[in-house]
Amino acid sequence: MLHLIVCIKQVPDSREIRIDPVNNTLIRQGVPSIVNFYDLHGLEEALRIKDEHGARVTVVTMGPPPAEKALKECISLGADEAVLVTDRKFAGADTLATSYVIAKTIRKVEEVWGPADIVFCGKQTLDGDTGQVGPGIACRLDLEQLTYVGKVVRVDPSSRKVTVHRFLEDGIEVVESSMPVLITALKELNKVRRAPLPGMIRAARYKPYIWTTEDFPDLDASKIGLKGSPTIVSKTWVPEVRKINGQAVGGESEREIAGALVEQLWKPVCRKNSGGHREGRESACLREEKLNRPPIGPITAACW
Amino acid sequence: MARAGLSVVLLERGEFPGAKNIFGGVLYRKQLEDIVPEFWKEKGFPMERHIVEQRIWMMGKESVVTFGHRNEAYKQPYNCFTGLRVKFDQWFADKAVQAGAIPVYQTVATDVIREGSRVVGVKTDRADGDLYANVVVIADGVNSLLGKALGIHKEWRPDEVSLAVKEVIALPKEKIEDRFNLEGDEGVTIEFMGETTLGMAGMGFLYTNKETLSLGVGVMVDQLREKKVKPYALLEAAKQHPMIRKLIQGGETLEYSGHLIPEGGYHSIPPLSGDGWCVVGDAAQLVNFVHREGTNLAMTSGRFAGEAIVEAKGRGDYSRASLQSYDRKIRSSFIEADLKKYKGMHQLLKEQDPELLFDKLPHALNEAAYQLFLVDGLSKAQKQKTAIKLIKDAAGGTVNLLKLGYKGWRAMNG
Amino acid sequence: MSESISDKLFTIRYKCDDVSHLIIKERDSCLKCAKKDCNYFCPSDVYEWDKKQKLTTVAFENCIECGTCRIACPYDNIEWVYPKGGYGITYKYG
Numbered sequence: 103m104l105h106l107i108v109c110i111k112q113v114p115d116s117r118e119i120r121i122d123p124v125n126n127t128l129i130r131q132g133v134p135s136i137v138n139f140y141d142l143h144g145l146e147e148a149l150r151i152k153d154e155h156g157a158r159v160t161v162v163t164m165g166p167p168p169a170e171k172a173l174k175e176c177i178s179l180g181a182d183e184a185v186l187v188t189d190r191k192f193a194g195a196d197t198l199a200t201s202y203v204i205a206k207t208i209r210k211v212e213e214v215w216g217p218a219d220i221v222f223c224g225k226q227t228l229d230g231d232t233g234q235v236g237p238g239i240a241c242r243l244d245l246e247q248l249t250y251v252g253k254v255v256r257v258d259p260s261s262r263k264v265t266v267h268r269f270l271e272d273g274i275e276v277v278e279s280s281m282p283v284l285i286t287a288l289k290e291l292n293k294v295r296r297a298p299l300p301g302m303i304r305a306a307r308y309k310p311y312i313w314t315t316e317d318f319p320d321l322d323a324s325k326i327g328l329k330g331s332p333t334i335v336s337k338t339w340v341p342e343v344r345k346i347n348g349q350a351v352g353g354e355s356e357r358e359i360a361g362a363l364v365e366q367l368w369k370p371v372c373r374k375n376s377g378g379h380r381e382g383r384e385s386a387c388l389r390e391e392k393l394n395r396p397p398i399g400p401i402t403a404a405c406w
Numbered sequence: 407m408a409r410a411g412l413s414v415v416l417l418e419r420g421e422f423p424g425a426k427n428i429f430g431g432v433l434y435r436k437q438l439e440d441i442v443p444e445f446w447k448e449k450g451f452p453m454e455r456h457i458v459e460q461r462i463w464m465m466g467k468e469s470v471v472t473f474g475h476r477n478e479a480y481k482q483p484y485n486c487f488t489g490l491r492v493k494f495d496q497w498f499a500d501k502a503v504q505a506g507a508i509p510v511y512q513t514v515a516t517d518v519i520r521e522g523s524r525v526v527g528v529k530t531d532r533a534d535g536d537l538y539a540n541v542v543v544i545a546d547g548v549n550s551l552l553g554k555a556l557g558i559h560k561e562w563r564p565d566e567v568s569l570a571v572k573e574v575i576a577l578p579k580e581k582i583e584d585r586f587n588l589e590g591d592e593g594v595t596i597e598f599m600g601e602t603t604l605g606m607a608g609m610g611f612l613y614t615n616k617e618t619l620s621l622g623v624g625v626m627v628d629q630l631r632e633k634k635v636k637p638y639a640l641l642e643a644a645k646q647h648p649m650i651r652k653l654i655q656g657g658e659t660l661e662y663s664g665h666l667i668p669e670g671g672y673h674s675i676p677p678l679s680g681d682g683w684c685v686v687g688d689a690a691q692l693v694n695f696v697h698r699e700g701t702n703l704a705m706t707s708g709r710f711a712g713e714a715i716v717e718a719k720g721r722g723d724y725s726r727a728s729l730q731s732y733d734r735k736i737r738s739s740f741i742e743a744d745l746k747k748y749k750g751m752h753q754l755l756k757e758q759d760p761e762l763l764f765d766k767l768p769h770a771l772n773e774a775a776y777q778l779f780l781v782d783g784l785s786k787a788q789k790q791k792t793a794i795k796l797i798k799d800a801a802g803g804t805v806n807l808l809k810l811g812y813k814g815w816r817a818m819n820g
Numbered sequence: 821m822s823e824s825i826s827d828k829l830f831t832i833r834y835k836c837d838d839v840s841h842l843i844i845k846e847r848d849s850c851l852k853c854a855k856k857d858c859n860y861f862c863p864s865d866v867y868e869w870d871k872k873q874k875l876t877t878v879a880f881e882n883c884i885e886c887g888t889c890r891i892a893c894p895y896d897n898i899e900w901v902y903p904k905g906g907y908g909i910t911y912k913y914g
Binding site: 419420421424425426427428429490491492493494495511512513514516530531532548549551561562563564567569571573574618627628630631634635636637638659660661662663664665666 | 829863888911913
């Protein structure tokens with residue numbers, strides 16, 4: 103049976119975050135904590151593989167004790183086991199120290215529940231936004247890595263091959279890799295399911311495994327927590343609101359409004375509109391440079 | 407129930423308990439103490455302020471006649487205190503979870519599951535969502551879709567419910583203490599009626615919290631509909647009243663909210679239990695609207711239901727006859743006594759022109775008080791006469807005033 | 821300190837479902853309805869009569885789940901259920 107490990111993080115809900123105007127820090131008080139939603143897409147993909155091929159799904163996270171709630175949510179969705187790695191000594195970790203501890207955790211998970219076939223991470227977290235932890239783990243565990251995955255095409259347990267679509271800036275890359283492999287998930291990957299009632303009840307009763315530094319005898323103390331984190335935040339500030347030359351389009355009918363809108367959008371013509379394999383990535387081309395081409399119709403010729 | 411070792415699931419449709427809940431803001435010590443002894447000694451108990459003074463305001467256009475009582479005796483132990491439901495409900499639900507109840511949140515109970523006349527569980531809005539149980543405690547609030555599904559009450563009429571809208575307004579601690587004449591955790595409640603409901607049957611409230619004020623206005627839904635007033639416009643108008651404006655000045659609105667309040671009273675109470683079910687709190691119309699008590703009736707009815715179910719478990723019998731002990735507990739408690747006392751109130755409010763009680767009389771009272779305290783050369787005897795005449799005229803003559811007084815007395819002491 | 825209703829609603833956290841939990845049962849009843857009471861009594865301005873389209877628009881995303889509309893619609897024309905568990909409003913104070 104496949105063993106799928108999903109790395110998650112509990113983050114403040116970014117929709118609710120305000121910035122302290124005095125200290126330029128995030129006001130976390132009163133902000134609800136959620137599972138980083140990219141991670142949830144990773145979990146969902148693991149659960150789909152479990153549904154199709156049968157698999158064991160183990161969820162891991164590093165964080166303070168309240169992160170237990172995030173793990174329970176994963177259990178409610180259908181994960182088999184969940185591990186919380188928590189210790190004051192882990193606090194203050196940057197991506198280097200975090201990926202070190204998570205990599206160690208995955209090794210230990212493998213000792214308990216068997217070797218991992220696929221490790222899922224989110225593309226990045228909502229609070230840190232670095233996108234470095236996933237690759238960091240892959241590197242430390244010497245796993246193949248597939249980042250920015252928007253679609254898992256095929257998982258073949260017998261040949262131990264995985265085929266995915268990586269959504270890159272200039273197109274989609276179709277890649278096949280052998281297991282074990284680490285995948286970082288985009289939100290396009292899937293639609294996260296709603297937990298069934300038995301899952302909710304199992305989660306309510308479930309106690310995640312709690313591992314502290316004592317559970318990792320071979321941990322290098324210089325590589326964890328603040329000590330193991332060379333990243334220095336030298337300054338934080340609220341960026342000035344950039345002036346955007348917004349323009350309102352109007353018209354009498356929906357058709358007219360849509361026409362006016364398309365005309366405006368067409369002006370900065372998308373450069374990469376030919377020979378593409380953009381598959382559903384229409385919005386990206388709107389950001390491309392202007393070529394000052396005069397508006398040309400008809401609408402059907404547009405790049406989307 | 408969980409304490410007694412029963413297997414309990416706590417179903418909540420919000421993100422967490424309290425996520426969807428609001429109330430005016432007053433909780434009572436006695437009823438909570440019966441469930442969580444000495445709760446106030448607990449660190450982290452989410453009390454806002456304990457109440458040392460209660461005021462009732464009759465509002466005129468830019469005036470008020472006030473009646474109030476402040477007493478240091480309310481302090482030891484507290485009589486009542488203000489709270490905010492988001493904090494309180496989480497604290498309260500955690501008590502149940504600590505006792506062993508299984509919390510299942512973000513899940514709506516959409517219907518009851520029946521076997522013949524027996525209720526054997528609920529359907530939820532999740533996959534594989536049928537949940538079976540010996541007893542279902544229906545506690546889904548004023549809208550009680552489950553109660554309707556069960557057929558124990560029909561839809562409320564617009565004259566059986568009030569719509570209350572509320573704002574939580576931030577104000578520094580020191581400002582609150584100064585404006586309301588308070589020390590430390592002391593608090594004040596103000597209920598107001600008259601001008602602020604624009605002649606509709608209803609009341610407003612202003613309660614002090616630690617660093618916020620809870621300000622709300624509630625009116626009967628039928629009258630709100632008749633007047634075509636936006637509920638929040640009513641609240642905004644109240645905020646402009648000089649008596650209120652000066653108390654909330656400089657405050658920032660942190661949250662707007664709205665909720666229905668069941669006002670049907672004694673006659674609207676549905677059957678309280680049956681084969682495999684009990685109904686508690688707002689879902690059973692257990693609200694004493696005259697004394698703004700709802701939460702404590704809800705908590706107490708919940709406790710009674712829990713006790714009755716534990717007893718039923720002991721007998722291994724969850725039939726209507728067995729669960730009737732819940733009804734008996736309600737009937738022999740203050741809940742029934744209080745609701746019975748005011749059972750005529752609803753009828754009175756329905757029969758009387760709301761303008762009289764909620765507009766003319768408060769205004770006449772203000773005018774009478776104004777005249778009485780105004781020194782303008784008239785003799786005191788003349789002043790007293792004018793004042794009494796003002797009130798009599800507002801009621802439509804002496805006979806009507808006496809009738810109203812009698813009816814009012816009957817309604818409050820039925 | 822006087823805010824518009826949109827400012828007021830902005831103070832509440834919403835998690836919107838993609839389908840409405842409020843449904844107008846019969847469009848014809850709204851056509852017949854002279855007073856359009858729902859345009860007034862709703863504390864979060866969910867309902868608005870669209871003159872052009874001749875129908876009541878339902879901004880269910882604004883709904884604070886009080887239930888007034890279900891009870892007060894003179895034609896009993898509003899099908900009212902709770903939003904899916906975990907969706908809809910979440911108060912921060914209550």
